[in-house]
Amino acid sequence: MADDRxxxxxxxxxxARELLSAADVTRTIARIAHQIxxxxxxxxxxxxxxxxxxxxxxxxxxRLAAAVAEFGGTAPAVGSVDPTLHRDDLRRRxxxxxxxxVVPEGGFDDKLVVLVDDVLMSGRTVRAALDxxxxxxxxxxxxxxxxxxxxxxxxxxxxxxxxxxVPTSRDEQIRVLLTETDDRDAVLLRxxxxxxxxxxxxxxxxxx
Amino acid sequence: MKHLLSVTDLDAAxxxxxxxxxxxxxxxxxxREVRKLPTLRGRTVITLFYEDSTRTRVSFEVAGxxxxxxxxxxxxxxxxVSKGESLRDTGLTLSAMGADCVIVRHPASGAAHRLxxxxxxxxxxxxxxxxxxxxxxxxxEHPTQALLDAATLRDRLGxxxxxxxxxxxxxxxxxxxxxxxxxxxxxxAEVVLVAPPTLLPVGVEQWPCRVGPELDxxxxxxxxxxMLRVQAERMRGSFFPSAREYAVGYGLSQERAALLPEHAxxxxxxxxxxxxxxxxxxxxxxxxxxxxxxxxxxxxxxxVLYHLLAGAPE
Numbered sequence: 001m002a003d004d005r006x007x008x009x010x011x012x013x014x015x016a017r018e019l020l021s022a023a024d025v026t027r028t029i030a031r032i033a034h035q036i037x038x039x040x041x042x043x044x045x046x047x048x049x050x051x052x053x054x055x056x057x058x059x060x061x062x063r064l065a066a067a068v069a070e071f072g073g074t075a076p077a078v079g080s081v082d083p084t085l086h087r088d089d090l091r092r093r094x095x096x097x098x099x100x101x102v103v104p105e106g107g108f109d110d111k112l113v114v115l116v117d118d119v120l121m122s123g124r125t126v127r128a129a130l131d132x133x134x135x136x137x138x139x140x141x142x143x144x145x146x147x148x149x150x151x152x153x154x155x156x157x158x159x160x161x162x163x164x165x166v167p168t169s170r171d172e173q174i175r176v177l178l179t180e181t182d183d184r185d186a187v188l189l190r191x192x193x194x195x196x197x198x199x200x201x202x203x204x205x206x207x208x
Numbered sequence: 209m210k211h212l213l214s215v216t217d218l219d220a221a222x223x224x225x226x227x228x229x230x231x232x233x234x235x236x237x238x239x240r241e242v243r244k245l246p247t248l249r250g251r252t253v254i255t256l257f258y259e260d261s262t263r264t265r266v267s268f269e270v271a272g273x274x275x276x277x278x279x280x281x282x283x284x285x286x287x288x289v290s291k292g293e294s295l296r297d298t299g300l301t302l303s304a305m306g307a308d309c310v311i312v313r314h315p316a317s318g319a320a321h322r323l324x325x326x327x328x329x330x331x332x333x334x335x336x337x338x339x340x341x342x343x344x345x346x347x348x349e350h351p352t353q354a355l356l357d358a359a360t361l362r363d364r365l366g367x368x369x370x371x372x373x374x375x376x377x378x379x380x381x382x383x384x385x386x387x388x389x390x391x392x393x394x395x396x397a398e399v400v401l402v403a404p405p406t407l408l409p410v411g412v413e414q415w416p417c418r419v420g421p422e423l424d425x426x427x428x429x430x431x432x433x434x435m436l437r438v439q440a441e442r443m444r445g446s447f448f449p450s451a452r453e454y455a456v457g458y459g460l461s462q463e464r465a466a467l468l469p470e471h472a473x474x475x476x477x478x479x480x481x482x483x484x485x486x487x488x489x490x491x492x493x494x495x496x497x498x499x500x501x502x503x504x505x506x507x508x509x510x511x512v513l514y515h516l517l518a519g520a521p522e
Contacts, residue, residue, distance in 0.1 A: 082232065082236065085233075085236060085245045085246070085247045085275075085514075086245070086246055086247070090247065090518045090519060091518070091519065091520055092520055093519055093520050094519040094520060095209075095514060095515045095516075095518045095519035096519070097225065097228065097229065098228070098229050098232035098233065098236070098514075099232065100232065100235065101232070101235050101236045102235070103238075103239065107239075131246070132236075135240050135241075135242050135244075135245075136239075136240050137241075
């Protein structure tokens, strides 16, 4: 979840490199929207639902839905699923706050669900989100859209729609900023400050 | 959070955090086919009740089960307590059996605090880690009841801060009243107590609330009124002349309920003595949130278990 990359704005870090500007973010969302239209065109009767993974997956899903409506005509339903209660690393940190789970009107039984998140890394968040999703219904199929894929997968999970592939090292951090939650749109990359000895299990974006 | 013993351990941020978690859990469970979360898989929650209870015990058990914890119920009747085992020995026995959390209700005020202190000492000695939740200790505190009342008020009124809430009846014997006064004050509400003078505790003037002399005068300005049960089982002596006289002076009759503003919420922690502190027609009216309190009770207790047990031990 993007939360874990918050709170590093203190300025003690080396300067961040901008991977995507605000205009790039808008263009990337438009491209993913086109791909969603293309890839789901064969099954219009099924209906498409975009489900964001909080925090930043939710506004991304909303923007994607608006873009799909603009380019393709029909606006997909939007919701969100909080994976926290299904995480496999809950016991490694103090209890985390929960986020919104909103199942769209009519549910998503037999619909095509596109899960939306900002950064894909280990795949563990997506795994938890898939479990959370299946508690609320049985989609016909589930696909995954991410703004940034930074590698370092720990589970057999891949994205169907990728905004940008960014090869990273584990000690780098990816921060996605969206105007809904931050001051602007951007994707930043920075090398994280040397972590306190042995604190590697809570590395940045470890759970993305 | 290691134990939940008193609402005075919670500041506004911690209390709001618990209420937010409760709302999110309610949201996550809304309308789903399978009401089961894997969050507390492998954790053991034991309820240890030295007093009778329906709501609190069952809702803790349901809360634990919905999050996949293993829940075990121990009641004083039918356990070694009736053979004379002490609270300390029983508590440490449950810890030794692997309880991650012991939820205790006891007729003695302070029992949960004692149990938590023994549990902490045991943890230093043996490394076992058992959280203690106070589910009512004598006439002292009942923190999860106050939290579920606050959750219900938030649902119905939109917020607790700035609201005026009346608590009416047997304040002296009521752990619910004490926990509510302190929690609601922490959350920014204005609390008014109305009770027969014989049923107000010593030192009530130090509580963060006002004492109102007459119920009818307070009702028109209240956003919510909480009716307390007269706890006959704790009364040694006579505190008021007769049940009928009590009902006339402090019961929420239909005529009295009509004095409340349109939006006002009627709460009762249960069990209700219909006709005594609350008229049946009022208890079943749309303004009453008594069953909503029970529903919120499960979610609030899930939130408490989540905050105590889901994360890494602090």
